[in-house]
Structure formats: C-alpha cells, structure tokens
Amino acid sequence: MHPLSERIKKEFLPFVMKPGRYVGNELNVIKKEPEGKLKFALIYPDIYENGMSYLGLQILYHIINQRPNSLCERVFLPWPDAEEILKNNSIPLFSLESHTPLKEFDVLGFSLTYELNYTGVLNILSLSGMPLFSQERKEDFPLVIAGGFSVFNPEPMADFFDLFVIGDAEEVIHQVLDSIEKGKKENLKKRELLVELSRISGVYVPSFYEPKYDANNRFTGVWRKIPEAPEKIIAQTVSELKPEYYPQAPLVPFIETTHDRLTLEIMRGCGQACRFCEATSIYRPKREKGIEQILKEADCGLASTGYEEISLLSLSSTDYKNLPELVQRLQKKFYPKRVSIALPSLRPGSFSMEIAKTITQTKKTGLTFAPEAGTQRLRDVIRKNITEENLLSSVEIAYSSGWNLIKLYFMIGLPTETDEDLKGIADLVGKVFKLGKTFGPGKSVNVTISPFTPKPYTPFQWEKQEKINEIERRISLLKDLLDFRNLKVSYRDPLVSFLEGVLGRGDRKLSKVIHSAWKNGAKLDAWIEFFNYAFWRNAFEENQIDPEEYLQIRDLEQSLPWDHLDKGLSKDFLKRERERAFRLQKVEEEKELADEKSPEYFPQPEKKEDELYGRKKKKVTSIPTSTVARSKVRLRWSKGEEIRFTSHLDVLRTFERAIRRSGIPIAYSEGFHPHPRIAFGPPLPLGFVSEAEYLDIQLTEPFSNEHLSRLNKALPQGFKIMEGKTIFTKAESLSSAINAALYKVELSFSGIEIQEKIEYILSLRNLMVSRVSKEKLKEVDIRFDILKLENEDSTLNMLLSVGSAGYAKPQEVLIYGFGMKEKEVLSLLFRREGLLIKRQDQLLSPMEII
Ligand code: SF4
The missing domain is CATH 3.40.50.2300 (Response regulator)
Structure with missing residues (x-):
C-alpha cells in the first residue's frame, strides 16, 4: 500500500x-x-x-x-x-x-x-x-x-x-x-x-x-x-469478441451497485438501424458471441463471483440469433443453483412466446419496450421497426407469462413530429394500459418520455433539436392526454436534454464552457439532485457562447466537429438515409442498403409471425423451488480490519455469494424468488471488527467440517468462520436470543481517568442520549442498557444490551458518558468480543443454547 x-x-x-x-x-x-x-x-x-x-x-x-x-x-x-x-x-x-x-x-x-x-x-x-x-x-x-x-x-x-x-x-x-x-x-x-x-x-x-x-x-x-x-x-473495431477480453473472475463489489450481477456481453452492435440511434452506428458491425463461449463465461463468472443473477448484455438482446437456445441452456445449467437471467434490452416484435417461455423462471420485475414514437408514420421516419401489433402482442405475451410491469419509452421532438404523433403516444399507451386490465389487477404500465437529441453519426445528425419551450409545450399536452388513473409517467428534464444536445454535437469552444461550469459549481450533473442549469447558463454567458446555436439545423454541406473521425459510415450514406426518412420510405428498401460497407448494418428483419401472435392466455403455474433442509448449523465468524467498513447489508450479500461459490448444499425458500436459508445475529456496526459474530444456515445434507473449510475458502479476505455446530431445527433464533454484547476500545486516557469516568457513569440514574429515528430526533435513556464497564490497561470493556428490548451503543457511552467529541470517537477502533445471552446472572454464548 x-x-x-x-x-x-x-x-x-x-x-x-x-x-x-x-x-x-x-x-x-x-x-x-x-x-x-x-x-x-x-x-x-x-x-x-x-x-x-x-x-x-x-x-x-x-x-x-x-x-x-x-x-x-x-x-x-x-x-x-x-x-x-x-x-x-x-x-x-x-x-x-x-x-x-x-x-x-x-x-x-x-x-x-x-x-x-x-x-x-x-x-x-x-x-x-x-x-x-x-x-x-x-x-x-x-x-x-x-x-x-x-x-x-x-x-x-x-x-x-x-x-x-x-x-x-x-x-x-x-x-x-x-x-x-x-x-x-x-x-x-x-x-x-x-x-x-x-x-x-x-x-x-x-x-x-x-x-x-x-x-x-x-x-x-x-x-x-x-x-x-x-x-x-x-475508429478501432475488434472483429470478434474474443474470450481473452473478458475477466474469468470479475470484481464483485461489497456494496450494492447499479447493476449488481454477472454481466455477460452476448453481442456488440445492433442488427437494427434506427435513424436516431448513435449506438448502432458506433458499435457496428454486429458481432455475436457463440453460445459455448457464453456458457463458459457464465460458468467461470458464477463460480468466481457467486452472483445470483446473470444479465445478457447487448443493445438488443432479442436480436441475438439463438436467444431461446442460449436462455434454455443457461437455465438448465444454472437454475438448480437458483441463478436467474435478466434480458435488459428487448425489442417488441422479437420478444416471442418462445423467448417468454424460456425465461419463465427469471425474476419478473419489469419488461421494457421502446416504441419511441406513437404513430406508424413517425416510427417509419425514425426507422423503428415496430408496429402497434408487435407491441401489443409482446405486451400480451409478457403479461400472460407472469410479468406485472411493462415500461414503455418514447421520445418527443423527433424530426417531423406533430401533435398527432403525441396523440398517437397517448393512444398506444392507452391500448397497453387497457390490455393490462384484461389480465386483472396487479398489472401496470410505466411510461418514460424523453426529448429527442440529434446525435453524431446518425442520419439525423444535421437536424434541429426542439427548443425548451416547445418541448415543454409538448410535455404539457402529453400530460393532459396521459391522464389515466394509476399510470406512472415520468418526463426527462428538458434542460438536461438541452445540455446533452449542446455537448453531444459541440465543438472545441465548449471546453472553456465546461471549465467555467465546473468552476461555477457544476459536478455530478448526471444526478438530478445536483444538476443545476444555472451553473451552465452562466458559463455560456461568461464565454459569450449561445448554446442554442448548437441545436440549430445544420447545413448538409457544412463541416461537423466529428468529421475528422472515421467510423466507416460515409456521409453520403447518412444523407441518403435522411432523405429516405423524410420521404417516408419504408424498411423494405433493402437493395441499396445492402450495398453499404457493412451489410450487417441493415439485415433483413427475421419475422417469426407464428411465434408472435399467439394470443392464448397462458396460466402461470408456480414452480416448486423449495429444498428440504436436513440440518441447521450455527457458525461463529470474524470480521477483520481490512473489511471493517463493509456494512451489515453488504455482509449479508457477501455471505450469500460466498455460500454459492463454495457450493455447499444450502436449502432455499419456496416461490419464484427463492432465498437461501440464512439468518444472521445482531448487525455489527460499521467500522467495528469482531471475533464473535454468528449466523445460522440450513443445509440439505448433514453438516460436516468439510462444509466449513469450503466456505472459508470462498469467503473474501477479512472474513473467517471460526467454528460451526449443528443445532436443533427449533433452536431459538439468534436475533431473539442474543441480548448483550461485549465491546473493547483502546482509549488515550490514563487508567485513572478511565476509572473515574466509569465510576461517574455507573453512579448516574439516567444517561440521556439523542438518536435520530425516522428523521426525528428523540431522547433515550441508556443507563440501564450499560450492564458493565471495566478498565483493563487503558482499554475500556463495555457490556451493553442489544436487541429490540433496549440497547446502548458503545459510541454513545464515550460521547455522552466520557464527554468525548464525535469525531474523536469515530476514529477509534472498536472490537466486538462477544455476542451473549444474559439469563439472570449467567452469560451464555450462542453456541451454548443449541
Ligand atoms: S434497436 Fe434501434 S435504438 Fe435499439 S440499439 Fe438497435 S438501432 Fe439502436
């Protein structure tokens, strides 16, 4: 270090x-x-x-x-x-x-x-x-x-x-x-x-x-x-997605991240070519990974991470050639280990009953579809290869296969958009909403509306971006049109899109603006709670730059700031695509498109009509998932200094994943979201180390020491299982049995000073402390939750109550009893030396009440 x-x-x-x-x-x-x-x-x-x-x-x-x-x-x-x-x-x-x-x-x-x-x-x-x-x-x-x-x-x-x-x-x-x-x-x-x-x-x-x-x-x-x-x-393009690019043992954060799962890239590039989409141009051509490679990566990735979910990453997962086979094979292999599969990017029209059937055993938190525009005319302009029938069919498949939430994405301000197209959005959402109702209560629709920003390398790179007041007018119209009960609609902040549009097609003059905005206070702009357009407005003014100029329509012959970079897409081709958009030319015009540098750019859409329009309602049957527990084991574990800043919730996840990696035969709960049968004792406060933490686990076979050593091998550095014992299945749970904890902390006071403070605290009838609970400050008396205080060579030993009946925190004893400053206390190293069961005058370890 x-x-x-x-x-x-x-x-x-x-x-x-x-x-x-x-x-x-x-x-x-x-x-x-x-x-x-x-x-x-x-x-x-x-x-x-x-x-x-x-x-x-x-x-x-x-x-x-x-x-x-x-x-x-x-x-x-x-x-x-x-x-x-x-x-x-x-x-x-x-x-x-x-x-x-x-x-x-x-x-x-x-x-x-x-x-x-x-x-x-x-x-x-x-x-x-x-x-x-x-x-x-x-x-x-x-x-x-x-x-x-x-x-x-x-x-x-x-x-x-x-x-x-x-x-x-x-x-x-x-x-x-x-x-x-x-x-x-x-x-x-x-x-x-x-x-x-x-x-x-x-x-x-x-x-x-x-x-x-x-x-x-x-x-x-x-x-x-x-x-x-x-x-x-x-621009550099790799011709294939080679296995050596991908880590066999990806990093696994302790804290929960935005996508907290094993991500497997199945395809780079997209088989579609929506005219507004920069990603399809930049990541072209489409490169698919073979199924065997993906299965191998899943195998290694799960063994080295213990993740409970795999996400199949691509711009449009349902365009992956053999998706049903891939999902089926992944499920067959990993479902017994209770690993679920997520498909984050689905395209209506290719989300078939076959795919829905293969992913029946995944988490059904929500399915996202992006029709982008409300009318067929506008979808043809933007080359979004989706019909209303495709969408409704996909939604029907999703609802009938057990999904409860459909998320729909639309853009507003697209080239040629009129108020009729906005009404089209409301009509389409209304139809999806109504369809959900036919499946009974519990089915819902969330809609997200974002202003369109023209992007480089797309046929719309020359287009104007609508002004903020016009976008606000369209949002207000949509708000009236989408006024359905229980429909959740969110609108992306037009100012955010405005800035994205300026920076996305900006030139080098904007470096100074970005610098000024940062000096004015802009940071974490991608976070709604920190985004403040005033910093940017002032920055544009300070540098005498009119941001609106960047949003104007651009002359087709004018140089663009990214023209000196070559992604293999000719400007002539983008211009022709732009013309086709405005001529309302439909997707069928494949001949000329196939002549472009990469035929992958516009592949023939594969139609699977027979799969798409199966409207028969499917009864969702519950999948028997429970595993019978044959033994219950109590484990004592330690948490070392190197991981003392891992929170209790993160520790729970870490243990669950270590148990998966170890392959020990853990029992699971029943239902669609099976959970491993694990129960922890009282949480250890953040920053503390301990040699006396406990958890109970249930196994599907009798416990042996071999399970212990496998688990220890799988745990990250800093965690260790110290001992394990089989306990009665009806043994009192850790959380209800444990009611006391022993803490130690080394102080910089002399032994005499510590003794004096101990005597002072023990002489008190009350020791009031302030705690914040549910955002309210309350006063609590902790005196009778201080069970014992002792000085041992300038180390303070504290026996304190824990549990729902009342508790005292060791930091509170030091702040309110010893009069120390919070900052001083936070920098101390606390050790929990015991979690105990106090019965009259007896102090028992959880290992003794089994
Ligand atoms: S489906 Fe369309 S919007 Fe989605 S990645 Fe492909 S080209 Fe882009």
Whole structure:
C-alpha cells in the first residue's frame, strides 16, 4: 500500500457516508507490486456504484492487469461528502487498490460514456492536484487519456486530454501501452511520445489539430497542425469478441451497485438501424458471441463471483440469433443453483412466446419496450421497426407469462413530429394500459418520455433539436392526454436534454464552457439532485457562447466537429438515409442498403409471425423451488480490519455469494424468488471488527467440517468462520436470543481517568442520549442498557444490551458518558468480543443454547 493509506484509514474512511465506495478490497481485486511497472489509473468520472456497473471498465481492468509490466488500479468520482473530507484534510484523490495519489501514475485513463460526466473529469483532475488543461501539464504529470462512447465526438473535451482512443479498446490499448512503455524507457519528452502515439490507428491527439472558423464564425473543420498526425482518425473495431477480453473472475463489489450481477456481453452492435440511434452506428458491425463461449463465461463468472443473477448484455438482446437456445441452456445449467437471467434490452416484435417461455423462471420485475414514437408514420421516419401489433402482442405475451410491469419509452421532438404523433403516444399507451386490465389487477404500465437529441453519426445528425419551450409545450399536452388513473409517467428534464444536445454535437469552444461550469459549481450533473442549469447558463454567458446555436439545423454541406473521425459510415450514406426518412420510405428498401460497407448494418428483419401472435392466455403455474433442509448449523465468524467498513447489508450479500461459490448444499425458500436459508445475529456496526459474530444456515445434507473449510475458502479476505455446530431445527433464533454484547476500545486516557469516568457513569440514574429515528430526533435513556464497564490497561470493556428490548451503543457511552467529541470517537477502533445471552446472572454464548 502507498504510505498515504494510513491517513486514508484514519482521516477519511471513518468519516464518509459510504466507505465501501473507497476501500478497494473487493472480491477478485488485483493488487500488483508497482516496481518496474507502467502504472495505469482507470478512471470513471461518476461514483463507484455506476462505474462498477460498466462492463467496459471490468474489461480494461482485466486486459491491462494481464500485462506483466503494467498495473491497473481504479478511481471513481467521490460523493460530495467524501470530496469535502479530502479537501479539508488535504488528501489527494487516490486509487482504490493501493491508495496511490493520481499524480504518481504514468497514465490516467478516463472512460467517457456520457456527456454529463464531463465536469466529473475536471473534478477528479482538480482533486488530484493536477492542472486541468493539457497545455498546462508539463513533463512530470501523467498522460491523461480517454476512450469510451462519448469520445466519438471528443471536441468539447479536447482541451483537457492529451489523447483519445477512438473505438473498441481491447486491441489498441496494447499498442498504446507498448508505445508509452517504450517512450518511458527512451526518456522521450511528452510531445515526442504523443507524436509516436498519434501514429497508432484510432489515437487522436487533439493538440496536433485545430478547429477553424470562417469570417462568419462558422465552423469549417478540424485541421492538422503537424504533418506527422493523420488526417483522419480511423475508429478501432475488434472483429470478434474474443474470450481473452473478458475477466474469468470479475470484481464483485461489497456494496450494492447499479447493476449488481454477472454481466455477460452476448453481442456488440445492433442488427437494427434506427435513424436516431448513435449506438448502432458506433458499435457496428454486429458481432455475436457463440453460445459455448457464453456458457463458459457464465460458468467461470458464477463460480468466481457467486452472483445470483446473470444479465445478457447487448443493445438488443432479442436480436441475438439463438436467444431461446442460449436462455434454455443457461437455465438448465444454472437454475438448480437458483441463478436467474435478466434480458435488459428487448425489442417488441422479437420478444416471442418462445423467448417468454424460456425465461419463465427469471425474476419478473419489469419488461421494457421502446416504441419511441406513437404513430406508424413517425416510427417509419425514425426507422423503428415496430408496429402497434408487435407491441401489443409482446405486451400480451409478457403479461400472460407472469410479468406485472411493462415500461414503455418514447421520445418527443423527433424530426417531423406533430401533435398527432403525441396523440398517437397517448393512444398506444392507452391500448397497453387497457390490455393490462384484461389480465386483472396487479398489472401496470410505466411510461418514460424523453426529448429527442440529434446525435453524431446518425442520419439525423444535421437536424434541429426542439427548443425548451416547445418541448415543454409538448410535455404539457402529453400530460393532459396521459391522464389515466394509476399510470406512472415520468418526463426527462428538458434542460438536461438541452445540455446533452449542446455537448453531444459541440465543438472545441465548449471546453472553456465546461471549465467555467465546473468552476461555477457544476459536478455530478448526471444526478438530478445536483444538476443545476444555472451553473451552465452562466458559463455560456461568461464565454459569450449561445448554446442554442448548437441545436440549430445544420447545413448538409457544412463541416461537423466529428468529421475528422472515421467510423466507416460515409456521409453520403447518412444523407441518403435522411432523405429516405423524410420521404417516408419504408424498411423494405433493402437493395441499396445492402450495398453499404457493412451489410450487417441493415439485415433483413427475421419475422417469426407464428411465434408472435399467439394470443392464448397462458396460466402461470408456480414452480416448486423449495429444498428440504436436513440440518441447521450455527457458525461463529470474524470480521477483520481490512473489511471493517463493509456494512451489515453488504455482509449479508457477501455471505450469500460466498455460500454459492463454495457450493455447499444450502436449502432455499419456496416461490419464484427463492432465498437461501440464512439468518444472521445482531448487525455489527460499521467500522467495528469482531471475533464473535454468528449466523445460522440450513443445509440439505448433514453438516460436516468439510462444509466449513469450503466456505472459508470462498469467503473474501477479512472474513473467517471460526467454528460451526449443528443445532436443533427449533433452536431459538439468534436475533431473539442474543441480548448483550461485549465491546473493547483502546482509549488515550490514563487508567485513572478511565476509572473515574466509569465510576461517574455507573453512579448516574439516567444517561440521556439523542438518536435520530425516522428523521426525528428523540431522547433515550441508556443507563440501564450499560450492564458493565471495566478498565483493563487503558482499554475500556463495555457490556451493553442489544436487541429490540433496549440497547446502548458503545459510541454513545464515550460521547455522552466520557464527554468525548464525535469525531474523536469515530476514529477509534472498536472490537466486538462477544455476542451473549444474559439469563439472570449467567452469560451464555450462542453456541451454548443449541
Ligand atoms: S434497436 Fe434501434 S435504438 Fe435499439 S440499439 Fe438497435 S438501432 Fe439502436
């Protein structure tokens, strides 16, 4: 660990709201010795929970760490509470694995996946003590690079980065790192190194180019400043999704993340070509993984993580060629282990009864369909290959197969949209809503409406984006039209879409605006609670830039800020597609489309009519899932210092997953959402260590010591099962039996002072403390929950009540009884040495009441 680590443990972790975001000791974490290695900080400019849900981050972490001479450590944007503590204590932002300050890395590699994370980049650089603009970072600062979805238009962020890597990173990252390693050995100056790097296909060094404007301040293109730099930057595309790109043992966070499951990429690219969709252009061509590879990845991934859910990731999962076979084989293999399967991206029209049948045993939390527009005319304009019948049929299949919630996504402000199209949205939603009613109560529909923002690399890249007041008018019209009882409709904030639109098609002038907005206070813009357009409005004004100009319709012959990047889609082709849209030409026009560079771009839609329109209602039968428990076991376990900042809820999840990884024969509850039969004792407070925690588990076979050693092998470092005993199945539960706990804490007072304070507390009749419960402050007397206090060589031993009948917290004894400050108390290391059952004068261990 870096020497800074000690300060982080003492001055930072005990005081932040969610220390699990910053600890960096997750399951399958990779920690390498830094000597002689190229140090790469992999940075996601949003908080841990979002960054850890991004598959691209796990892929790069794995690929870079596979290189013997490189190490890769992660960095995320701290939440404001943590940011304040870092600033107040002058602690620079650090990597999770070794707590190394960012300045000490060779490369800072950002994943840019969303425009509203741009100010997060500046915040991270600033918290690291680094100059924000690339021109101001001299030789001794790390190289600051970026890749990801958003760098397909890198210009708005061009002033902050030394280089961008455009396209799939899995192969090109090796060339980039090899070149940096070589440059380091040869002591190249930063500029010399950048020249070398710019020779790599897919690498864009923005300082070697400059944007130009004509006399009317019209953008005329990005031009090379040095002859060595390539004229066009060719985006990198991997031809297949090779097994070596994917980690066999992905990182498993202790804290719950946005997508807390095993993510398996089944396909990159999309077989559809909706005209508004940037993803289909950027991730083209469509590349599918073979079923055997996916099954193998599922096998390894589940064995190394213990996840209870697999998510099949792609832009449109139901377009995967053999989806029913894949899902069936996954279910056959993993359902006995109670692993469910999620399909996050379904397309009505390809969600068939066959697929619904194969995923009957998954969690049915909700199904999402995105018709995007309310009328067939507009769906033809945007080339959304869905009819009303497709949608209603898919919804019917979903409801009849046991799903209760349908989520529908629509856009407003699409090219050629009229109020008739908005009425079409209301009609379509009404039909889905009515259909749900025919299946009885409990079926619901959620609708999300987002303003359309034209995106680069799409046939609509030249279109205007509707002004905020017009979007507000359309929202207000929709609000009237969608006034159904119990229908939940959410509207994306038009100001957020406005800013996305400006940044998404912006030029290099916006770097200064982003900088000003950050200085004004913008950060975590992607979070509704922090998004404040005023910071941005002022930033535009300060830089005398009219943001509305970026939303205007663009001349088809005008240069666009991303024209110097080449994704293999000709502008002529996009123009023809645009014309077809406005001619209302239908999808059938395949001949010319097939002549385009990649025939995959517009494949013939595969129609499975017979599967789609089966309207017979299907009775959902309950699946017998219980497993009979044959033994009940009580386990005593310990929690060490390295994981003391893992919360109780996170510990529960960690044990459940360790039990899965260990393969011990755990019994499950009944029903569609079976749970392992595990019951924990009273929670250990965050930050405490313990050698005396308990849990009861039920097994389907008699317990043996072999189960114990398997479980110990599967538990992450810091957790250990100390002993296990079979108990009566009717033994009193831990939570109702345990009523006392013994804590120890070392204090800086002298033995005499401690003794005096103990005597003072024990002489009191009441010791009132303040507690916040359900957002209300209340006063509680804890005096009689202090059962015993003892001094042992400046260590205070406290026997306190726990449980629903009354409890005292050790911190309360120190704050209210010893008069210590909260900050002082939070930095102490508490140990729980016993969880006990107090019966009259007897103190028993939970192992003694079995
Ligand atoms: S189905 Fe359409 S919107 Fe969805 S990813 Fe494919 S092209 Fe884009």
